[in-house]
Amino acid sequence: MTTVTCTATDDAGNSDSETFNVTVLPLDTTGPTIDRIDLVRDARGKKVMRIVLTFSESLNEAGAETLANYALETRKGSKVKPVALGSVVYAAGTVTLTPVKAISTKKLPTVFLTARATGTLTDASPNLNPLDGDRNGTPGGDFVRSLSQGAILSVVDELLETGELSGRHRLSESLESSLGRLGGLFRE
Ligand SMILES: [Ca+2]
Numbered sequence: 001m002t003t004v005t006c007t008a009t010d011d012a013g014n015s016d017s018e019t020f021n022v023t024v025l026p027l028d029t030t031g032p033t034i035d036r037i038d039l040v041r042d043a044r045g046k047k048v049m050r051i052v053l054t055f056s057e058s059l060n061e062a063g064a065e066t067l068a069n070y071a072l073e074t075r076k077g078s079k080v081k082p083v084a085l086g087s088v089v090y091a092a093g094t095v096t097l098t099p100v101k102a103i104s105t106k107k108l109p110t111v112f113l114t115a116r117a118t119g120t121l122t123d124a125s126p127n128l129n130p131l132d133g134d135r136n137g138t139p140g141g142d143f144v145r146s147l148s149q150g151a152i153l154s155v156v157d158e159l160l161e162t163g164e165l166s167g168r169h170r171l172s173e174s175l176e177s178s179l180g181r182l183g184g185l186f187r188e
């Protein structure tokens with residue numbers, strides 16, 4: 001914060017001054033990153049109904065809710081097939097994508113999600129910094145992950161946050177528990 005003093009003097013030499021404060025906010029030059037992917041399953045755990053993306057900061061709402069900024073597709077070798085997205089809803093730093101048809105959990109390793117670093121999928125700052133999808137610290141770069149990769153990242157993040165994945169001596173124990181939790185993902 002800077003204090004500015006303004007003094008005015010008339011021809012007769014009378015003068016008076018006023019002060020006011022100016023706050024200059026640091027310019028936001030970082031793009032939002034996707035820090036978590038959570039998969040919302042049906043009651044039996046066999047199908048993914050919704051995909052929830054957690055961003056590192058608030059987004060420009062209109063862009064966050066533009067379906068064209070996201071793509072789902074199955075990739076098998078060179079065969080790429082789009083998976084239709086029905087809706088996208090933004091609320092408080094998270095984006096919820098709902099595919100038209102629920103996705104079988106068996107298919108998760110071949111289903112890829114792309115979030116595009118366009119001019120509208122940006123943060124909420126006046127600079128409108130685009131998504132930093134490749135997480136290299138510079139706005140720009142699409143985010144591309146298979147849904148199974150995304151789910152693994154979220155479990156590892158959670159373990160790091162809760163401290164379960166800190167001490168080296170606890171690592172094998174933690175990995176065992178994460179594999180157990182991931183088991184549901186790959187079970188036939
Ligand atoms: Ca930012």
Ligand SMILES: [Ca+2]
Pocket residue numbers: 131132133134135136137138139140141
């Ligand atoms: Ca980037």
